[in-house]
Amino acid sequence: MMLWTLFLLFAQFSLLAVGGANSVLPEIHRVVVQELGWMSGARFAELFAIAQAAPGPNVLVVSLIGWHMAGVAGAAVSLLGICLPSSLLSFAVARWWQRVQGSRLALAIERGLAPLTVGLVLAGAGMMLQALAPSTAGLALCGLSALLSWRLRLNPLWLLAAGGLMGMLGWV
Structure with a gap:
């Protein structure tokens, strides 16, 4: 079922x-x-x-x-x-x-x-x-990632890696 x-x-x-x-x-x-x-x-x-x-x-x-x-x-x-x-x-x-x-x-x-x-x-x-x-820092990171992705045409993997690193360091 x-x-x-x-x-x-x-x-x-x-x-x-x-x-x-x-x-x-x-x-x-x-x-x-x-x-x-x-x-x-x-x-x-x-x-x-x-x-x-x-x-x-x-x-x-x-x-x-x-x-x-x-x-x-x-x-x-x-x-x-x-x-x-x-x-x-x-x-x-x-x-x-x-x-x-x-x-x-x-x-x-x-x-x-x-x-x-x-x-x-x-x-x-x-x-x-x-x-x-999310926290304020998490929302800021999300907004910054969206802006960088849009304006610089960065590979999303770089942004994911940066976000993961910030999370591991306890910044977000």
Whole structure:
């Protein structure tokens, strides 16, 4: 029963994930932590941090949630749930997009989806900041990292290393 629940839950999120799994992270958090009570907000943030630190796609957090709930089978089913529906939809849309590319409709869709995607990703970042209850120094580090990443086009690994070092030193 839990495996079916995991698959259906993440299949729904799959169809909402415009811009990737991180765009629906606030809703995943709300459902998994607040509505279903499967884990605490701190545990959710830990799983998210592990997924972000690991090499691979951002969607790994979903497999960690599934693993937390139902072991290896839960991880596999959750990953299948988040990937399969959106992949099938993307395939169908890509075929349609080839026919309408360059049209006024295609341009309107591109212009509409860009701010939507940015907003969803920012909502995810805001949710993670709230879940971690950051300090003033942590918020300053987050803002500085975002500014440096945007203005200097630094590799994010340098910023992660600097943040990790500051954390080890107890500065944040």
